[in-house]
Amino acid sequence: MKPHSALIFLALVPFALTIDFDGWLNIKIQHTLNCGNEQFCHRGTISLKSIRSGTAVIDQISLSKQHIEELKKLAETDSFYSIRTLVTSADNKETEFLSSVKAQAFLENGLSDVINAWILPNGAVIAVNFQVSNGSQPMLGNKNEYKINSNFYLRHIDQAPVPDTASYIQKLEREREAREKGELKDNRSFLAKYWMYIVPIAIFVMISGATNPEGAAPAAR
Incomplete structure (x- = not known):
């Protein structure tokens, strides 16, 4: 051969x-x-x-x-x-x-x-x-x-783009330091800032209203 x-x-x-x-x-x-x-x-x-x-x-x-x-x-x-x-x-x-x-x-x-x-x-x-x-x-x-x-x-084969994780972490760190120094103002609305407190209260009120309904007919005399 x-x-x-x-x-x-x-x-x-x-x-x-x-x-x-x-x-x-x-x-x-x-x-x-x-x-x-x-x-x-x-x-x-x-x-x-x-x-x-x-x-x-x-x-x-x-x-x-x-x-x-x-x-x-x-x-x-x-x-x-x-x-x-x-x-x-x-x-x-x-x-x-x-x-x-x-x-x-x-x-x-x-x-x-x-x-x-x-x-x-x-x-x-x-x-x-x-x-x-x-x-x-x-x-x-x-x-x-x-x-x-x-x-x-x-x-x-083209390699997929790799996310720039290091730069993103550095950006978050700079924002955290600025907030601690008071250099970064929080322009979010009241609801956006405190929704984690408002939502549980709203759920509690809804549950209380369901278990204790108001407006029931008065008892006959």
Whole structure:
């Protein structure tokens, strides 16, 4: 089985403009086919010299007849073809991600899949997943070797804005100090300032009126 290489150019200009980090990225691809006593074994690698440029080199093995037979057995029971990816970069330790696709769909799609790496603006990869399209195409290769056709994409994730808790606490502290010094006037209405005292009294009056109704008819003489 000879490995083959593919150079993937990603036209993701908005991604390149918004990412805050640049560096190399390496993704090892492993699968569960024809692995002997091992749960996962080598399928290929994806290498990026620059995350900002988004240019990836994919190097994968060709599947043998034994691989295809195992895939067909999985397809017969409507089972999944499982993949593990091990991601490393200059600033992050190795991270493991698991994904899977239906074996039948992988076969029907001619051993073609799409690999997505979801990445934060700081360059950290938070997920890698595999998927196949809904199309149907023949497998490329001969009776002994079958080529895997993969497309790789970096998916940019915008981080949600973080509330400025420290500034808010400082504002509350300044207002408290101003009130203690008498520098901050309380312009609230009477009800707004003392509602916590008025409401219990009002409830008490309502309950008293319900239990001791007035205006009852006078007794007959």
